[in-house]
Amino acid sequence: MAESVLRQEVRAGRILLRAAWRAAMGYRANFLMTIMGGVALQGTQLLFLGVLLAKFQVIDGWRFNDLAFLFALRLAAHAMYVVPFGAMIRIDQAVQQGDMDRYLIRPAGAYLQVITSYAPLMALGDLLLGCTALAIFAPQSSVDWSPVKVAFLVAAVLGGGLVEAGLQTFLAAFAFKLTSTMSMRILADDTISRFSGYPLTMFGRWGFLSLTFLFPMAFIAYLPATVLLGRTDQLPIPTWLAAASPAGGLLVFTLALMFFNRMIKHYNSPGS
Amino acid sequence: MIEVDALTKEFSRPDVRPGRFAGTRSLFTRARKVTRAVDGISFRIDAGELIGFLGPNGAGKSTTIKMLTGILVPTSGTVTVAGQVPWRDRRQNARTIGAVFGQRTQLWYDLPLRDSFGIIRDLYGMDAATYRTRLGEFTELLGLDEFIDTPVRSLSLGQRMRGDLVAAMLYAPPILYLDEPTVGLDVVAKGKIREFVAEINTRRGTTVVLTTHDMDDVERLCRRVIIIDHGVLLYEGDLESLKARYVTTRDIVVHATEFDLTSVASPFAEVLTAGPAKATLRFAPATTSTPKVVHDLTSRYPITDLSVLEPDLEDVIRQLYTERRTG
Numbered sequence: 024m025a026e027s028v029l030r031q032e033v034r035a036g037r038i039l040l041r042a043a044w045r046a047a048m049g050y051r052a053n054f055l056m057t058i059m060g061g062v063a064l065q066g067t068q069l070l071f072l073g074v075l076l077a078k079f080q081v082i083d084g085w086r087f088n089d090l091a092f093l094f095a096l097r098l099a100a101h102a103m104y105v106v107p108f109g110a111m112i113r114i115d116q117a118v119q120q121g122d123m124d125r126y127l128i129r130p131a132g133a134y135l136q137v138i139t140s141y142a143p144l145m146a147l148g149d150l151l152l153g154c155t156a157l158a159i160f161a162p163q164s165s166v167d168w169s170p171v172k173v174a175f176l177v178a179a180v181l182g183g184g185l186v187e188a189g190l191q192t193f194l195a196a197f198a199f200k201l202t203s204t205m206s207m208r209i210l211a212d213d214t215i216s217r218f219s220g221y222p223l224t225m226f227g228r229w230g231f232l233s234l235t236f237l238f239p240m241a242f243i244a245y246l247p248a249t250v251l252l253g254r255t256d257q258l259p260i261p262t263w264l265a266a267a268s269p270a271g272g273l274l275v276f277t278l279a280l281m282f283f284n285r286m287i288k289h290y291n292s293p294g295s
Numbered sequence: 296m297i298e299v300d301a302l303t304k305e306f307s308r309p310d311v312r313p314g315r316f317a318g319t320r321s322l323f324t325r326a327r328k329v330t331r332a333v334d335g336i337s338f339r340i341d342a343g344e345l346i347g348f349l350g351p352n353g354a355g356k357s358t359t360i361k362m363l364t365g366i367l368v369p370t371s372g373t374v375t376v377a378g379q380v381p382w383r384d385r386r387q388n389a390r391t392i393g394a395v396f397g398q399r400t401q402l403w404y405d406l407p408l409r410d411s412f413g414i415i416r417d418l419y420g421m422d423a424a425t426y427r428t429r430l431g432e433f434t435e436l437l438g439l440d441e442f443i444d445t446p447v448r449s450l451s452l453g454q455r456m457r458g459d460l461v462a463a464m465l466y467a468p469p470i471l472y473l474d475e476p477t478v479g480l481d482v483v484a485k486g487k488i489r490e491f492v493a494e495i496n497t498r499r500g501t502t503v504v505l506t507t508h509d510m511d512d513v514e515r516l517c518r519r520v521i522i523i524d525h526g527v528l529l530y531e532g533d534l535e536s537l538k539a540r541y542v543t544t545r546d547i548v549v550h551a552t553e554f555d556l557t558s559v560a561s562p563f564a565e566v567l568t569a570g571p572a573k574a575t576l577r578f579a580p581a582t583t584s585t586p587k588v589v590h591d592l593t594s595r596y597p598i599t600d601l602s603v604l605e606p607d608l609e610d611v612i613r614q615l616y617t618e619r620r621t622g
Contacts, residue, residue: 028386031386035418038414038417038418039414039418042403042406042410042414045406045410046403046404046405046406047405049405049406049446050405121399123366124361124366124396124399125399125401127364127365127366127385128364128365128366128385128388128389128392128394129389129418130386130389130390130418130419131386131389131418133385288368288382290366290367290368291306291367292361292366292367294357294398
């Protein structure tokens, strides 16, 4: 039963995504401009990153090349969040304007319909930046690459995306009760983009622990990077936990999705 | 088909008393103001019925429909639709029901109408042949030909509503909910929609729950009505007995061009207003038949035009509500 629901969801997701992209391409000029804009914006980010990291040289014992790799890992993970889940940004709108009504009476999950409601074009810029940054900085890092480590890297990027998606999904679920969650979600997004690409132990033991277990941002890039770089001795948590970090994304996301589905019962459709 | 028992829905929001710093206080207050939109209503609708679900604005109609469709979760009471609890078995429920909400489209706004139908075909896993036949039939019935390749955002309200109806019926759900499907439409569009609804109800046996303020919709389509106000069930039964019970008088308007109607009178009707060219009289259809009054007036006065005013729904509901309040 569970498997057939999953299969239905995958099929529905494909149908809805195709519709969203077709709709986006209906506005041809906007489509091209947005993609170009996204790429330009992220290009300047990449330049800025180079300048910033070159200035610092060493943070918490990490040298420039490894810092750059850590940051690239977080950018790639971020892309794994914004490309599939980016449309979640409109959750408040869906709740306030009643698009949710429609999602609740179609034969597909409401969450799936929220994240496939439109094509997040800007996210393609994020994807390009993430991949480019990783392609540039991963070889320059002090990681001693092997097939296993490359596989771990891929899992870490996907898992990191799921951690971010999970955190945002958790906050988005409050839209059913509070109607407006935009500022909370922006705050979370800002915090993640500002700090998750740095060695989080720089915040001290308690700072690090809360960013691991409370607001589990450490799983996005820092923990997998320490594993790849062989720096887990620096962590105040067991090595196996850091090594399991890609699975952390799956856990965080699954819990958040369950929470989201539970919160739907608080939905007060507008105009009723 | 649809069974509703003691259904209740409450909405709560922070209770903020107006005054200084009301906005700031709203952030901290723990007091909640609870409004009961639907207050313990029970009814049942059998398969194949076409039922009018009526009531004034804010009566709780939409809230009830949204609980029936599974959009809202009841505060208490139960709803079962085709043996399922709509909000719990959402996926199964989606295949059992079609819904058209007059105020809001279910179609893909930026895509041509035809694409929306294609997406629905895929989502509901319809086979190509059934889809083609059904879409063909509906297109003919509703006259979609002229605009089926137009993006939904460019459709007129009447066109969009017809598109929404087709989208709701393509996968042939046994139950169709229509929430004000004719609001704001012109006569032609209204006519087409009524025709379609009557057709799917009689020919396909689709159970239809229709919410509307349009008395014409109700009279042309519904055999039975459910009327609610303030979340409470006021009436459940057929339309004829409702009228017989609550509308005891009827008005007749007469016009004359070459005669002064100021002194008009009739043994069968009471004069409400009388001017030189136009007069309104009221009679009781239960004791005096309409033809009798008409005959009396036309035989004694040189009347050029005459009309009998049908009672309107709002009046009926108002009477119903007043009666309930005064006990």
